[in-house]
Every structure is written in structure tokens, then in C-alpha cells.
Amino acid sequence: MRSIKNHLSLVIALLSILFSMQIFIIVDRSLEAYKENLVSNYSVIIVSQKRLIRDEILGINTIISDMKELEPNNVVERLNSGMDKKNIEFLKLTLPKFYKLSLAHYPTPREIERLTRDLMNNPLIVKVENFSHMHDITYKLLLLFKAVVSVFAISIFIVTSLLIFKELKIWQFKHTERMNIMGLFGAPVWLRSAVLFRLAIVDALISSGLAFGLFDYLSSNLFILEQFLNIGISVVIFNPIDDFILLLSVSLALSILLASLIVLGHKEEV
Template identity: 70%
Template sequence: MKSIKNHLSLVIALLSILFSIQVFLIVDRSINAYKENLANNYSVIAVSQKRLTNHNILSINKIISNAEELSPDSVIKRLNSDMQNKNIELLKLSLPKFYKITLSYYPSPKEIGKLTADLLRNSSITKVENFSSNHNTTYKLLLLFKSVVTIFALVVIIVTILLIFKELKIWQYKHNERMNIMGLFGAALWLRSAVLFRLAIVDALIASFLALCIFLYISSSPWVLQQFSYIGINIVIFNPLEDFAIILGVALSISVVLASLIVVGHKEEV
């Protein structure tokens, strides 16, 4: 019972850090997926006096992924009741060209500003509509959400590290006596600290496998999948290979650093 309690204190602390990291990864992926969705639905309208080729427009800014000329037919349709076909053709030629420009990703307000300036630098383009007020609000909302989650994850990690340091003091007290006695009989440092490192590694493995089970369950939960489908994004919630490697790496690093701090801080007392 006492031994389980000894393991639990570090396992729970490690688990909360691993949980924060994985939640942060999920939120980051969700935001990126959502930004991709937004980028697909977002476009800039440019008005040009002359016809521009796709190549002309793509060379203006790297962010532009495609440009499509808009047909003036819908505008003319409203006027054409009293006009002759010849006049309609003349009007079509004299009208400016409208281009719908789609982008490779959802840009920041700064990038939108630069794109607008780059487009207007072209002598043929007279007007650019970038729908900046709508775009900025969505972008800031995304940034705010990401910042809140990052801060929350950081706070959890800091509080947990403080808890781990407290645990470290208890470990130091518990292991000092045994390490001292082993030292009296000439045990090398690696042998004196072997039990400590074994314990730390076992706790890291337990915490990692618990995290693996929790996130495998979450990632296959119909309720969670439904929530993601509601907001129209499709992401990998938990990648059993990549994410588990990150989780295991973090847990082992923290535990080994913790054990090393105890070994470094150990002073022989007789």
C-alpha cells in the first residue's frame, strides 16, 4: 500500500503534465485545421483595369494560391433589358476586371495588409477588397483561444513542476539514508542511485501508458468525434506512435532529471 502511494505521487504529477501537453497538441491541431477551413472559404477581390493572367497575379505575393476572373454577366443582366447585344458587348469590354484571389493559408492581419499593398502596387489594379474587419475578428478570436489554452497548459505544468520539486525533497529524504549506507561500504555512485533511477523510470512508464490509455479512449469516443464534426474539422486527436513518443520522452526526461537532481544534491552524512 505504502509502495503504491510512493508511486502514485509522481505518477499523478507526471500524468497531469502529459495531459496538459497532449491537450495543447490537440488544440493546436484543431486551430490549424480550422485555419485551413477558413483559408478555403476566404478570398480577396481585386479590381483591375486590364486583364491579368494567372501568372501575373501569382507573382505578386507568395501567399496567393489561385486567381479566378469573375464574370460580369450577373451585373450586366440587371441592365440588359433595354440594351442591344452590341451595346452589351461594348459595355463588357469597358468594365474593369474582377478577380477572386484565393490564398494558400489563412493569413494574419499583417500579411493581409502586405498582400493588399502588393496588389495595389500593380499599376493595373485599382481596388482591393480584403474583408479585413471580418477576417481580423476571426483571426483574433483564434489567437485568443490558442493563447488561453497555452497559458492554461503552462500554469498546469508550472504548478505540477512545483509539486514535483516538493516530491523531490521527500524522495531526497527517503533515499539519502540508503545511499549513505551503501556509500559506507564503497558502492559506486551508479549503484547507489540505481534504485532511484529504476523507480523514476518505472513511474515514467506507468504515467505514459496511463496517458496512452486515456487518450486512446478519448480519441475513439463518439461524443468527442461528434464535437469535432460539429465545428467542421477533422483532425488526428491522438497519434498512437508520434504522440506516445512525445509523451514517453517528456515523462522519461522529467523523471531522469528529477532523479539526477537527487543524486547531485546527495551529501554523505554519517
């Protein structure tokens, strides 16, 4: 019981840090996936009097990933009432050319502005439609969501840091006496601190193990997976290798830092 109590306080503090960190990672991944989703539905339309060369247009700005010519048939069909075939063919030739540009990633408003300017610098392009109003609303929503999540993550970080700091004080109090006694019998610093580091490492392993169990369960939870499918994205909630290594590293680094601070701050009692 006593031994469980010794571990519980640091394990809880570490676990809450790992939890908030992984949640932040999941939200970040979701946002990235959502952006990818948006970019596949977002495009810029350009209008030109003459046929454009694909490679030249792709070279205007690195954000342009593809260019496709829009068939004029749809426009012509709407106008063809009573027109004979010859006139329709002539109309097709005289109509301006419409192109759809696909982008490499979801652009920021500034990137859209720059892209429009770059495109308009080309003398063949007479019009650029970037749907900036619709883009701005979506982009601002994304930014708002990211800001809310960041505030949440920072709040969790502050609260858990306070928890860790409190734990540091308790540990200092708990271990200083033993370290003093060991020092009086000539124990070198590494031996005096060995118990502390062992405890820190064990707690880090326990908390990362618990975090692994929790996120492994969540990553296969149907309800959660369904929520992501509902917004049309697929996100890796927990990668059992990469994410676990990250969680374990953070947990170990934090607890070893905590133990080191105690050892460095330790002064022999007189």
C-alpha cells in the first residue's frame, strides 16, 4: 500500500502530461487530415484568351500542383438554343479557355493573394477566381479550432507542471533525509541518488505503460473512429511504436529531470 502511494502521485502527474500531449497530437493530425480534405475540394479557376502550357503555369508558383482545362461543352450547351453546328464550333473556338488549378496544400490567405498576383502577372491570363471569401471563412474556422486546442493544451501543461512542481517538493522532503544519512556514511552521490532515479524511472515506465493501454484502447474504439468518419477524415489516433516511443521519452525525460533537480538542489544538513 505504502509502495503504491509512493508511486501514485508522480504517475498521475506524468500520465496527465502524456494524455494532454497525445490529445494535442491527435488534434493536430485531425487538422492536417482535414486540411488535406479541404485542399482536394479547393481549386483556383483561371481564364485565358489563349491555350496555356501546363508546365509554364506550374512554374509560376510552387503551390500549384496540377492544371486541368475545363471543357467548354457545358457553357456551350446552355447557349446552343437554335444555333447550328457550325456556329457552335466557331463559338467554342472563340470562347476563353477555363482552367482549374489544384494546389499542393491548403493555402493561407496570404498564399492565395500571392498566387493570384503571380497568375495575373502572366499576360495570357485575364481572370483569376480564387473563391477567397469561402476560403477565408473555412481557414478562420480552422485557426480558431487550433487556437482553442492550443489554449486547452497550454492550460493542461500549466496545471500538470504545477502538479510536478508540487511533487518535486514532496520528493525533496521525502528523499533529502535518506540522502543526508547515506552521505554521512560516505555514500557517493550516484549511490545516494540511485533510489531516487530508480523510482523516477519506474514511475515513467508505469505512466507510459498506462498511457499506451489507454490510447491503444481509444484507437480501436468504434465510437471514436465513427466520429472521425463523420467529418470525412481518417486519423491515426495512436501509433503503437512511434507514439509510444515519444510518450516514453517524454515521461523518462521529465522524471529524470525531476530527480536531477532534487539531486542538484540537495545540500548536506549541518
